[in-house]
Amino acid sequence: MLSSAVPVRADEPPAASAPASASVSTSTAVHADADADADPLADQWTTLKAMKWTQGKDLTAFVQDLALRSGKRALVATSGGSYKKFVCSSEAPCPWLLNAVCSRPRKRPASAATSAARFWYVTSGLLTHSVNCDSVARPTARQLKASSVLRAAVHADARVSSASLVAQLQTAEALHCSKSMVYKAKSDLLDALEAARVAGRASPAVRTALQQLPAYLTQLQALNPHVAAVYETETEGAEMNYPRPEPPSAASPTDGTSCLLRTLLALDPTTVWNDQSVFGLDAMEMQHVGYNGTLLALVGRDGALQPRLHAAALVPEASAAHCTWFLTKLLAHGFPLRRFPLVSSGRGALLAACTALQVPNVSLCTRYVLEAMRETATLALQPTDEALVWQAQRAEAESEHLSVLAQLARQNPAATEYLRALDPSLWCLYPVLARRKMYGWQTTRFEELDLGETSLGLAPLASQLPYEAVKQLSLLAMHAAFQRHERASQWESERRVVTPAAEQLMQQQLALVPLYSVCMSSTHLAFVWNAHKPQIRQRRVDLQQRTCTCACRLQYGIPCRHILAALQKLDALGRAVDFFDECYLVRNYVASFKNRALDLPVEESLARDLTLRPPRLVTKQQRATEGHAKKTKKRKARNRPSNERKRGLYKCHKCQRAEGHNKGTCPYQQE
Ligand SMILES: [Zn+2]
Ligand SMILES: [Zn+2]
Ligand SMILES: [Zn+2]
Structure with missing residues (x-):
């Protein structure tokens, strides 16, 4: 033996x-x-x-x-x-x-x-090992699942990669694990948490914290009259004919409690009239292990060229019902969605909701177009391809757009085919050049937002539970409001006419003026052209009407190089500030942001709503109907619990036991 x-x-x-x-x-x-x-x-x-x-x-x-x-x-x-x-x-x-x-x-x-x-x-x-012992700390599946490093990493980000987990386990606990083993442990951990969440069994701390959300929103709104802060439970959502996320089951509460369905926070809409008049509409999936809803966001940009988060909502998913609810709330609160051009992500039903609510001037976000292209299995994008996509988007004439696409076709035919299938008026600048002032927006600008990770040392917004996310959004809004107040006060005291960022845009144009020749037609009408280009393209500058036929003047609302060249010719560069759009003027910035502080509720004073339960996790089947079918299917097969597997467990080729391990992880020594 x-x-x-x-x-x-x-x-x-x-x-x-x-x-x-x-x-x-x-x-x-x-x-x-x-x-x-x-x-x-x-x-x-x-x-x-x-x-x-x-x-x-x-x-x-x-x-x-x-x-x-x-x-x-x-x-x-x-x-x-x-x-x-x-x-x-x-x-x-x-x-x-x-x-x-x-x-x-x-x-x-x-x-x-x-x-x-x-x-x-x-x-x-x-109990002593030989000096030549080469055994390493290779945990069993049971030991791996018990690892606090693994648990902490998965809790922080449910989508953490197996490779990253392997590295973290190696560094923090000196554990040697294979990627497949870590993947299995992670999947099991997520399944267990998801099962608990679907059944409404959130940890007491999570549940208790969420119950302060109603009071938090009420106080936030009371402290800040222009803020809209609302939430809805599943019961309320059901009354509004919103289909329940799940058929009523044994897990459904019958004790008068209800799960959080969705919540929304919208800031003062009146200040948007002094901003660049464009909106961005985007969606981001939340990635907390206990919350996988979707954040919908309305983004703007002020005259200092800083992006602003106007409003955000947490909904179970970017479905037509929830996107429409978000946009309806924004319209009711006073955001001029039907007046300003809107750049939208194509995620979920965002575009469909815009159409349903007759939001007319919608463009597709170029970043989203690139993401959608990358998700197409047959398509690989090189950085040079991506640069051409951006260039094709911002082309000012159809001829320029087509020549960029032709260039792309030579290096990536599949990408060109994809773009040609899109309606140019949906995603390109040239079809709307004369009709919509886009201020250079090619994306929703959601990616440019400061979500506090570096400026305030906050955790990523996507990794938060709903109540924490709402608090974080409020904090960010307060922080941004105070920063804008300080800037407004400073620029006012410096007697600036336009914001420094707008001033810089003009300086860039001014640097090009020496290249241009000017010929006056009347005291206020000039023709301006680049004398250093073989083909002369004349621009017509009307100093009285403050117009130029170039796209820069048209799209950005700043004094373009042609206007500046004409002013210089007339020795009247001091008048350049008259050629800025209203949004760039410091007096408008001051009117919007000076002394407009946001105040936050004190958490200790918040009563708890004992009938409110944490939101359910969105089940994978629901996601599948939203166009995630491929990914979901793959993941489901891998994560299927053992009692639902069609095939029995494999036998280990080393010990012939069917105990769920293989010869690589066999705990038995060969006999
Ligand atoms: Zn040993
Ligand atoms: Zn011009
Ligand atoms: Zn074995």
Whole structure:
């Protein structure tokens, strides 16, 4: 039975008898508890000898943990009904060894009670490894799942990659894991959390915190009259004919409580009239392990060229019902969605909701177009391809747009085909050049927003639970309001006419003026052209009407190089400030932002709404209907719980046991 050549000393308590084969004793035996006073290893040995386990698997788990704590892996060399032998996993000979037996009562058991008195205990062994031992801390699946590093990483970001987890486990706990093993552990962890969340079993802390949301929103609105802060529960959503996220099941509460469905925070809409008159509309999936809803956001940009978050909502998903709800709330609050051009992401039903609500001037975000292209399996984009896509978007004439596409077709035909299938008036500038002033917006500008990660040291917004996200959004709004107040005060005291960012835009144009020739037609009408280009393209500048036929003047509302050249010719550059749009004027910035502080509720004073339960997780089937079918299918097959698997568990090719491991993770030593 004993295949090991390493001599061991059996040391049995008198009450039990070990199998005879375990009682090997030779002259070279190691007496591990000889110097218990001096050696910590000996202390450990003494403790070990005093321990008892009623279940064999508990003993195995204990020995595996013991080995892992010292950076090694223990293998089960022999496992029988009353005898177990554990050895070190080292390939090089290593003497580390533990023998354990199960006690057997002397007399035959009279009842089940006496038979339950059987226990496992360690008889002999050696707790030191050879200097040549090459065993590493390779955890079992059970040990991996118990890892606090793994749990913390998955809780912080449910989409953390297996490769990153492998690296974190290696660095923080010196654990050696394969990617597939980590993937499985992560999936199991997420499944367990999801099952708990779907059943409405959130941790008490999460539930208690969320119950302050209604009071928080009420107080926020009371403190800031121009702010809209609302939430809806599933019960309220159902009354408005919103389909429940799940058919009523045993998990549905019947005690008058209801899960949070959606919540919205919208800031003062009156200040947008002094901004660049464009909106961005975007959607971002939340990635907290306990919340996977979607954040909908309305973005703007002030005259200092800083993006602003006007409003945000947390909804279960970017479905038509929820997107329409978001836009309806924004319109009701006073955001001129039907007046300003709007750049929207194509996520979920955002575009459909715009159409349904007759929001007329919608363009597709170029960043989204690129993302959608990258998600197309047959399409690979190089950085040079992407640069051409941006260029095709901002082309000022169809001819220029087509020549950029032709260039793209030579290096990436599939990408060009994709773009040609899109309606140019949906995503390109040239079809709307004369009709919509876009101020250079090519995207929703959601990506440009400061969400507090670097400026305030906040956690990523996507990794928050709903209540935390609402608080973070309020904090960001307060922070931004104060920053704008300070800038407004400073620029006012500096007697600036336009914002520094607008001034800089003009300086860029001014630097080009020496290239241009000007010919006056009347006192206020000039023709301006670039004398250094082979083809002369004349621009008509009307200083009285403050117009120029170029796209820069048309789209950005700043004095373009042609206007500046004409003014310079007339020695009237001081009049340049008259050619800025209203949004760039400091007096408008001051009117919008000076003394417009936001105040936040004090959390200690907030009453809890005991009927409010945390929102449900959006199930994967629901996501599948939103165009995630491919991904979901792949993931589902991998994560299917064992009792739903069509095939039984594979047998290990090393030990032939069907216990869910393979030869790479086999805990048994070859016999
Ligand atoms: Zn070893
Ligand atoms: Zn111009
Ligand atoms: Zn095996």
